[in-house]
Amino acid sequence: xxxxxxxxxxxxxxxxxxxxxxxxxxxxxxxxxxxxxxxxxxxxxxxxxxxxxxxxxxxxxxxxxxxxxxxxxxxxxxxxxxxxxxxxxxxxxxxxxxxxxxxxxxxxxxxxxxxxxxxxxxxxxxxxxxxxxxxxxxxxxxxxxxxxxxxxxxxxxxxxxxxxxxxxxxxxxxxxxxxxxxxxxxxxxxxxxxxxxxxxxxxxxxxxxxxxxxxxxxxxxxxxxxxxxxxxxxxxxxxxxxxxxxxxxxxxxxxxxxxxxxxxxxxxxxxxxxxxxxxxxxxxxxxxxxxxxxxxxxxxxxxxxxxxxxxxxxxxxxxxxxxxxxxxxxxxxxxxxxxxxxxxxxxxxxxxxxxxxxxxxxxxxxxxxxxxxxxxxxxxxxxxxxxx
Amino acid sequence: xxxxxxxxxxxxxxxxxxxxxxxxxxxxxxxxxxxxxxxxxxxxxxxxxxxxxxxxxxxxxxxxxxxxxxxxxxxxxxxxxxxxxxxxxxxxxxxxxxxxxxxxxxxxxxxxxxxxxxxxxxxxxxxxxxxxxxxxxxxxxxxxxxxxxxxxxxxxxxxxxxxxxxxxxxxxx
Numbered sequence: 001x002x003x004x005x006x007x008x009x010x011x012x013x014x015x016x017x018x019x020x021x022x023x024x025x026x027x028x029x030x031x032x033x034x035x036x037x038x039x040x041x042x043x044x045x046x047x048x049x050x051x052x053x054x055x056x057x058x059x060x061x062x063x064x065x066x067x068x069x070x071x072x073x074x075x076x077x078x079x080x081x082x083x084x085x086x087x088x089x090x091x092x093x094x095x096x097x098x099x100x101x102x103x104x105x106x107x108x109x110x111x112x113x114x115x116x117x118x119x120x121x122x123x124x125x126x127x128x129x130x131x132x133x134x135x136x137x138x139x140x141x142x143x144x145x146x147x148x149x150x151x152x153x154x155x156x157x158x159x160x161x162x163x164x165x166x167x168x169x170x171x172x173x174x175x176x177x178x179x180x181x182x183x184x185x186x187x188x189x190x191x192x193x194x195x196x197x198x199x200x201x202x203x204x205x206x207x208x209x210x211x212x213x214x215x216x217x218x219x220x221x222x223x224x225x226x227x228x229x230x231x232x233x234x235x236x237x238x239x240x241x242x243x244x245x246x247x248x249x250x251x252x253x254x255x256x257x258x259x260x261x262x263x264x265x266x267x268x269x270x271x272x273x274x275x276x277x278x279x280x281x282x283x284x285x286x287x288x289x290x291x292x293x294x295x296x297x298x299x300x301x302x303x304x305x306x307x308x309x310x311x312x313x314x315x316x317x318x319x320x321x322x323x324x325x326x327x328x329x330x331x332x333x334x335x336x337x338x339x340x341x342x343x344x345x346x347x348x349x350x351x352x353x354x355x356x357x358x359x360x361x362x363x364x365x366x367x368x369x370x371x372x373x374x375x376x377x378x379x380x381x382x383x384x385x386x387x388x
Numbered sequence: 389x390x391x392x393x394x395x396x397x398x399x400x401x402x403x404x405x406x407x408x409x410x411x412x413x414x415x416x417x418x419x420x421x422x423x424x425x426x427x428x429x430x431x432x433x434x435x436x437x438x439x440x441x442x443x444x445x446x447x448x449x450x451x452x453x454x455x456x457x458x459x460x461x462x463x464x465x466x467x468x469x470x471x472x473x474x475x476x477x478x479x480x481x482x483x484x485x486x487x488x489x490x491x492x493x494x495x496x497x498x499x500x501x502x503x504x505x506x507x508x509x510x511x512x513x514x515x516x517x518x519x520x521x522x523x524x525x526x527x528x529x530x531x532x533x534x535x536x537x538x539x540x541x542x543x544x545x546x547x548x549x550x551x552x553x554x555x556x557x558x559x560x561x
Contacts, residue, residue: 008503008542014510017518021526032534032552034543 024063046072047123051114052080053132058110065117075126075167082132083107083148108151115159126167126195127156133172133201133234142174149173150180157185165189169197169230175211182215187222196223197230199259204235212243220248227252232259232286238267245272255282263288281324409436410447411461417454418447425464428475430513452508459501460508463494463517472516495524499540502528 015037019027027046031038046069051061064070118124129152131145153170157180168189180186190196198219202208216231223229229250237243238261246268253276263269273283407423409432426432435448450457495502506521529537538545545552 008500008507010503010507011510014506014518014522017522018525021523022530026526026530026532029532029534030529030537032547033538033541033545035546035551036543038547 024060024067024069028067028069042069043072047074049073049076051076051078053078053082053107058107058114062110062114062117065114065121070117070121072123073121074123075128076124077128077130078152079130080132081129081148081152082134083144107148111152112155115155118159119162121163124163125165127160127165128167128169128197129171129173130169131172131174131201146174146176153180153186154183157183157189160189161185165192167195168193169195169199171197171199172201172234173198174201175208179215182218187218190219190222192225193223194225195228196226198232199230200233200237202233202235202237207235208233208237209242212237214244217244217247220245220250223250225252226250228255228257229253230257230259231261232257233261236260236262236287238262238264238269243267243269245269248272249275251279253279255284256280257284257286258288259286261288411457412447412449413454413457414451415453415455417457419454419457419461421461425461425468428464428467428472428514428516429460432512450508451511452504456501456504456508459497459505460512460514460517464514466490466494467516474516474519475514491520492524495520499525499528499542 019030022030027042031042046064049061049064051057061076065073131149134141196219198216200208200211220229242264243261244267256273256276258269261267261269269288273280408420409423409426411419411421411426413419423432423436432448435446439446495505497505502521502525506518506525509517509521528540532540537543
């Protein structure tokens with residue numbers, strides 16, 4: 001059997017795992033046991049806080065921010081950020097904005113308490129809000145979420161002005177509340193950001209027009225220091241309604257990720273990429289297709305509107321060749337579109353790391369042209385990877 | 389809490405269909421175990437893949453004692469044929485799973501043994517066992533005073549008296 005009190009050293013990351021299952025009070029006690037725990041683990045364990053909208057989690061994070069542990073906090077992630085856990089009793093009522101704000105008092109008050117402690121943190125640079133995507137079609141859930149989203153952004157604008165906020169992620173945000181994002185206080189927050197993620201929760205392809213055409217350009221105009229921009233959406237945007245990237249220029253942009261943003265000529269996506277080709281080092285395109293509604297059941301009509309990879313490739317190849325990292329992901333045609341009213345043209349089913357190209361859509365002629373362009377592109381990537 | 393999902397008996401490989409591995413502990417004990425049992429360990433799986441590439445079989449040397457290794461094998465044997473969410477996030481079918489009470493009894497060992505097991509599980513890349521050990525260790529010190537935690541974890545107070553009374557390392561019991 002082991003001798004009395006031997007020193008069994010385990011890697012720091014295991015201690016972080018152990019600490020992460022302890023409540024803040026016990027963590028503080030643990031810090032007081034010896035120098036190692038105090039110096040190493042506190043910093044590691046509290047640099048990132050994860051908060052969900054349950055009472056215990058909100059309370060834990062509040063306690064942490066209000067204690068001397070706050071000086072270690074560099075990032076707070078709000079996951080499943082939702083008002084619904086606190087509002088079950090209110091859901092039967094007919095929601096109007098005022099009553100929702102009343103019923104939001106609980107979570108709103110928690111968040112306000114939390115946000116008012118932001119100024120005490122020395123290292124907090126990163127705030128990540130992952131709103132609960134589960135809205136189903138219950139109207140009050142939607143209203144709840146919207147109210148929470150607006151409240152979150154409003155408090156963020158109020159309380160993060162004194163922060164040196166570098167990274168902001170808004171995931172699953174509803175487009176309808178977007179106006180809150182362009183109030184002057186929030187634009188002030190944007191001005192200092194280096195990393196911005198906006199991930200839209202849309203209900204269908206016709207949703208989000210106001211956001212993408214009006215609000216997004218304002219946001220991008222104010223986020224002048226961005227080195228990393230991620231714009232994604234749950235449904236394709238860029239055709240109808242459009243998305244406007246025509247005027248945006250981010251002089252320091254190194255990394256660009258787009259998801260479900262269509263390479264429609266009206267979006268200005270290609271020009272946006274070309275405009276940043278001098279600084280861009282990383283480009284990730286996920287399910288960025290070209291699409292148009294079929295004019296009738298006869299899908300053979302109007303092929304001139306389709307944009308093939310050949311066309312895109314000619315336009316972008318010069319810029320793409322300078323990238324250090326290029327990732328293109330195509331999930332393939334989603335089942336809902338196979339027999340649906342919209343026709344999807346696959347023009348970019350490639351990935352710098354994947355040698356094989358599988359075609360499962362588009363007409364034959366277009367596919368053949370695409371495969372020639374793809375081969376050229378792959379050859380260029382291989383040349384680049386071999387360091388020539 | 390950890391989650392487990394059982395698979396149909398029909399999908400569990402039959403006895404004897406698995407190859408044998410030779411594991412060698414730091415106290416030079418040779419332990420023969422079925423590959424299936426140890427496939428939960430990503431470390432072992434990667435080693436085995438390496439063997440296949442060279443079509444050679446080797447013993448796998450492990451930097452912990454047979455006492456600890458046997459405990460890990462016991463764990464892996466118990467969960468043979470189960471998908472554990474932490475180990476197989478892709479394979480595990482969705483749905484509610486029972487809480488692993490067995491782990492609590494299995495890990496009802498002294499602190500040193502627990503630390504040795506978590507270290508071995510970390511080395512072998514068995515996430516579910518690392519998670520269970522981490523929770524077990526956290527449970528041991530939950531709600532304890534600073535002094536009790538020192539006792540349980542076998543650490544010594546190496547703060548200077550000034551540090552101990554400064555707010556940044558203030559102890560709350």
